[in-house]
Amino acid sequence: MTAFTDTDPQHVDPSPGRGRPRDPNLDAAILHAALEGLIEHGYDRLSMDEIAVRAQVGKGAVYRRWPSKAELVVDAIVMWRLARSPVAVPDTGSLRGDFDAALEAMPDMDEADGAMFAVLLGLLTAASRDSELTAALDANLLELARSTIRDVLERAVRRGEIEPGRDLSLVPDMMIGLNLLRIVAGQPIDREFFRRVIDDLVLPVLLGPDQTTTPSKRE
Amino acid sequence: MTAFTDTDPQHVDPSPGRGRPRDPNLDAAILHAALEGLIEHGYDRLSMDEIAVRAQVGKGAVYRRWPSKAELVVDAIVMWRLARSPVAVPDTGSLRGDFDAALEAMPDMDEADGAMFAVLLGLLTAASRDSELTAALDANLLELARSTIRDVLERAVRRGEIEPGRDLSLVPDMMIGLNLLRIVAGQPIDREFFRRVIDDLVLPVLLGPDQTTTPSKRE
Amino acid sequence: MTAFTDTDPQHVDPSPGRGRPRDPNLDAAILHAALEGLIEHGYDRLSMDEIAVRAQVGKGAVYRRWPSKAELVVDAIVMWRLARSPVAVPDTGSLRGDFDAALEAMPDMDEADGAMFAVLLGLLTAASRDSELTAALDANLLELARSTIRDVLERAVRRGEIEPGRDLSLVPDMMIGLNLLRIVAGQPIDREFFRRVIDDLVLPVLLGPDQTTTPSKRE
Amino acid sequence: MTAFTDTDPQHVDPSPGRGRPRDPNLDAAILHAALEGLIEHGYDRLSMDEIAVRAQVGKGAVYRRWPSKAELVVDAIVMWRLARSPVAVPDTGSLRGDFDAALEAMPDMDEADGAMFAVLLGLLTAASRDSELTAALDANLLELARSTIRDVLERAVRRGEIEPGRDLSLVPDMMIGLNLLRIVAGQPIDREFFRRVIDDLVLPVLLGPDQTTTPSKRE
DNA sequence: AGCTAATCGAGACGGTACGTCGAGTCTTCTC
DNA sequence: GAGAAGACTCGACGTACCGTCTCGATTAGCT
Structure with missing residues (x-):
């Protein structure tokens, strides 16, 4: 079941010599x-x-x-995802600038996309019993989003906008999780919502004081 | 299809009197x-x-x-959820204390719960085409979690721990979304993870400086 | 299961005293x-x-x-049968005259009757696994027809039209069997057919020479 | 629904090239x-x-x-009937000899046959609403019996045993009808019964004087 | 008049079969 | 060999019917 990790959706072409080649x-x-x-x-x-x-x-x-069927559908969604966005966010020189650029690059959701999100969710959940399928979806879709956000954050750290010691590993998942919830609830994922996420949650976390110096009690 | 929004799982009792009543x-x-x-x-x-x-x-x-089958299973899950926890977090006098109390009150996930989460998620997806079903799940499961968190936050605002003007509406969804993502990815939702969410994300957002005074540019 | 043999379709009225009587x-x-x-x-x-x-x-x-259901339907058919025909053939003074009278008294089959015959056959056959049901149908429907024909034959024997020693027991069944076959084949049972049966089969058998004096070899 | 009239039980083979053929x-x-x-x-x-x-x-x-289910069972019975007997009666040189030969060739009814008859009858009834089904059963089962008897009669006519002008068309149906009635009544169809039918009814009709010269009055 | 008991319409009950449909495999012939 | 076509097994779906049981509401006879 190596299908999902391949960039190329089709699988091994076992013996390229004999017989009619696949179309x-x-x-x-x-x-x-x-x-x-x-x-x-x-x-x-x-x-x-x-x-x-x-x-x-x-x-x-x-x-x-x-x-x-499940694996075919996963690949279909991966294909859709790959064809949809450049994913790379340009370096504008500042954290907020990067986010603004990402927002502007964000494509408008048409109807098909809405349906697709629903389907995607369906897949994620249908996959929850099948660990390989889950892993594949994780690798192909979630990781794709994670790494995009991580890039932006790392640039900000390098620029000194964010304190170097901070554990930022939850930030991408926070953003993805909020989107997931929107999908589940059937609400649109638009620029307005995304901007609120950035302004109300992401930037405060990244730019605020480090709370870990006074952590909650550990048992 | 008003079944899901009823507290009572069974549906309308059409003409009470005539005929043998449902058991x-x-x-x-x-x-x-x-x-x-x-x-x-x-x-x-x-x-x-x-x-x-x-x-x-x-x-x-x-x-x-x-x-x-789908609608029966939804009701089964709603019943399971309702029977599981009172969900009320006691007022300990401080925000961090409330979160600590919530963490401690958090039940250990047994195997059945894990399976249940997976199933639940599966249902969400199956529901994604049926807006009524989605709404029902939202109302019964997500809103339940949201209101619990909202209570804790409101108490902190009343105590003065959080600045009064802040828009906190995204915070509950952030926490729920992160859990959702864990479920999707097949990872456990344990106290350790929850503590990191609180320490690294929730408290910084709530207690940090208000970033909205210098928002990102609006077009 | 004495239902069928009763003239009255309903069954025993066990204790005529207590309780509300049946409508x-x-x-x-x-x-x-x-x-x-x-x-x-x-x-x-x-x-x-x-x-x-x-x-x-x-x-x-x-x-x-x-x-x-089976027994209800049997009674329904018996009721239909009883309501339909006088069954008694008047004594006209001669065998042929009796048959002519029977032919003339024979009601025209309307559409419902045709359907009824089909149903009747259905019942006979549905009953074939249930010996009691079979017996009941036999007693109520077949025997009714048999006895009518037997009456006519016995009168002819008494008049001397038929040789006294003849075994006539098969003659009624022959006539009934031919009708049964018509029903099975979906053909109408009309006067024309009945007359042919009488002229070509019944009268030759009754009035012809006794063949039993030179029977086929017995092993 | 041409299935029943085919000798071959299976139905049309729609396009005999494409796709896997039916087994x-x-x-x-x-x-x-x-x-x-x-x-x-x-x-x-x-x-x-x-x-x-x-x-x-x-x-x-x-x-x-x-x-x-009904149509499958019809075909199953047709198959059973076809596999059961060659049905041809040998020419012994005389009418009575032919009948004797038929009697001797007549297979003993075992239990399965009895059950089969009952079932067969049940089918006739189920078929009574479906004219095509009725026709199919008629053609496959009744006509098979009819033609066997007709053969014997025609030989006798050719030999001069039976007067040439006689209308014998009802004779086979008479014999079949009597058997049908036995089946309906749940009585066995054995050689003893069959011999009585031949001796008491068939031979008198065939060999007796022609009654049609003095027919019953026509209106 | 009150009590008892069997009736009534209505419809839920357990069980069982129906005929349909989908997933994934296999088998034919054609290219 | 790959390709289209379509038959194959297996198993779940949702529906319908049978004969039984249970409601509340009658409707009698008996005390």
Whole structure:
């Protein structure tokens, strides 16, 4: 189940010599069919038969590439995610500037994106029983967001805007977690919300005094 | 589909008088059977037939009360949540004291709880297409956690520990969101983690200087 | 299961003293409802719930009178049968005259009758696993027809039209069997057919020479 | 619903190139499983699930071939009937000799056959609402018996044993009808009964004087 | 009049079968 | 060999029906 960690969605091409080679167009066709179905029906109501029909492909071709519906759908979402954003935030010279730049670069959510978020959540949770799937999603989606934020923070530390000793490891997760909650509650993730997160939570944490000098009692 | 918003899990009693009334014991029996099955197998592998057999009940009795597996399971989880904790945090006289008390009152997660969280999350996702279901889960589970935290914060404001003008509306969601993320990632929610959230994020935000006096530029 | 042999469809009225007496109107209402449903849907598709609703009666009232759907339907058909024909063939003074009279007295089959025959057959066959039910149908429906024919034959024997020693026991069954076959094959039972049966089969058998003097070899 | 009239029980093979062809072994396996269950439990108590399990087949494979339980069972009975007897009666040189030969060739009814007859009858009834089904049963079962008897009669006419002008069309139906009645009444169809039918009814009709010269009055 | 008991309509109950649908595998023929 | 097509097993789904049971509300006879 190494599918998710590969940048390339398709799996090993075992013996490149003998026989008819796989049609590379089919990978994309299947992923797009999965994505469309996902947006229309959600994970549960999406059937592999429908994906195959949509992609004008036999079910064999699908299962030759992905071992299960769950994993196909994960790859479909990863593809969607990768195609969506540059992810890299430019260095503007200041922490707040970086956040402002990120906000401005943030794409407007259209309807499909909203549906996609819902689906994504669905996947995360459907995956919660399957540790490999969870790990894969974590690596591909959550880590992607985490590292983007981490980059911004590290630059600020290097600039001296943030005290060097601070443990900032929870900050990215805080931001991601808040977004997750918005998705769960069915609320939109827009610039307005993001700005409040930055102003009311992130900047106070980063720029405020270090509270760890007077920690709560430990047992 | 007003089922979820009722405190009482069973639905409308259409014409009270005519005909044999529903056996109220069955509601509980079915919910418990659903919960047991949920913990053992997870949402996908749980079958309505099994629930009926476990509860020593005909399938008709189940479908007379809940129109689908998903909605039954939602109610089962709501019941589980409600039965689990009073959630009220005692007033210790200080913000940090309240948090410490909450940490200590926090129940140890046993295996069933872990499974339950996973299931719960699974449900959130299954619900993401059904706005009523989402709303119900939100109202019953998320709001419950939110209000608990809000109480603690409001007490601190009244005591003068937190500056009165601060917008604290995001703080509860921040804490909940971080937990959600842990669940998604399959990591445990233990006291250690919670303490870090409080020390590294919550207290700095609450007790630090108000950053909103120098907000990021607004377009 | 003495239901079928009673002229009166309802069963024993055990203790005529205490308690509210059964509403005698319901017997007929239920039987008619059963009959209507039978004609509309056939035996299999007819449900006890529907009968109860049609008769504006609780299911309890039905099962208080008949122990099962099969037996209710049998009684419904017996009722229909009894209400339909005088059955007695007048003595015209000659065998052929009696048959002619029977033919003329024979009611025209309307559409409902056709459906009824089909249902009747259905019942006969549905009953074939239940010996008591079979016996009841036999006694109530087949024997009714048998005895009518037997009367005509016995009169002819007394008149001397038929040789006294002949074994005529198969003749009624022959006539009934031919009708049964018509029903099975979905063909109408009309006067034309009946006349052919009488002319081509019954009269030759009754009036022809006794073949039993030269029987086929017995092993 | 042309299934029943086909000699071959399975239905149309829609496009005989594309896709995996239906496994022809399954047709037989399912039919035999149906037959076994039919004999053991009768029509009502026979379940499609049991048939599928017995045949080691998924329910899908059953419903892909037959649209309902009733129609599967009809085909199962047709198969049973076809496999049972060559039905041809040898030419012994005389009418009575032919009948004697038929009697001797007549297989002893074992228990399964008795059950089968009952089931068969049950099917006729279930079929009585569905004219196509009725027609199919007629063609496959009744006509088979009719033609066998007709052969014997035609030979006798050719030999001159029976007057050439006689309308003998009712004779086969008379014999079949009597058997049908026996089945309905739950009585055995044995050689003794059959001999009485031949001696007391069939031979008198065939060899006696033609009564049609003095028919009953026509209106 | 009160008491007892069986009735009534209504509808919930356990159980069981129905016919459908989905996941993942296998098998045919064609390219 | 890969490709489309579609049959295969397995198992859950939600529905419908049977025959029973349980409500509150009648409706009699008996005290």
